[in-house]
Amino acid sequence: MDRYSRTVAILRVLLPLSALAILATLFLFSRSQDQVATIPFTEADVTARTKGQQVTHPFFSGTTAKGEEIIVTADSARPGSDTTPGDADNLSARLKTAGGQLITLRSDSGTLASAGDMARFTGNVRIKTSAGLEMLTEVLNAALDGISGNAPGTVTGSGPMGDFTAGSMAFSAKSGDGDLHMLFKNGVKLIYDPKQLER
The missing domain is CATH 2.60.450.10 (Lipopolysaccharide (LPS) transport protein A like domain)
Known part of the structure; x- marks a missing residue:
């Protein structure tokens, strides 16, 4: 097997593994962040606004x-x-x-x-x-x-x-x-x- 063929064979394994590693890293980072969005109103404000029109x-x-x-x-x-x-x-x-x-x-x-x-x-x-x-x-x-x-x-x-x-x-x-x-x-x-x- 010549040098070119050996390089192609190695890259066929390494590239998909690298892609999987990048995807896994993205998922890990996204889980570490707070997924709950904060609402700019207090609970009392929301209750007061939903009780009636104003x-x-x-x-x-x-x-x-x-x-x-x-x-x-x-x-x-x-x-x-x-x-x-x-x-x-x-x-x-x-x-x-x-x-x-x-x-x-x-x-x-x-x-x-x-x-x-x-x-x-x-x-x-x-x-x-x-x-x-x-x-x-x-x-x-x-x-x-x-x-x-x-x-x-x-x-x-x-x-x-x-x-x-x-x-x-x-x-x-x-x-x-x-x-x-x-x-x-x-x-x-x-x-x-x-x-x-x-x-």
């Missing part, structure tokens, strides 16, 4: 026939049913009258009843107006088809004239001038501060 950062805006602007946003919202309204987390609203006055509303949570065109702000409701009033209450009902609303419970706040508390409050821009009007009722107490008014 919308992240919902946004509602509209303009009334009078030219009033209404913008409502939230961190997340879940749809309601025929009998219960949808609820939202970190609900906020920006209302602008036709005359340019602003009122902003923020709360920890709330509900939206689209059928009744109402939003209910609940938990640490913070109210600010462009006239310099800042108020805090626990519940505030606001219309979505116009600028109006009410706080049925205690309202505390401060403004250009001083600090005040009231048993309830209502606001609207329904009068002929289109300006924002706020009515405080049920035991209004005002601590008048002339220095605050001068500022």
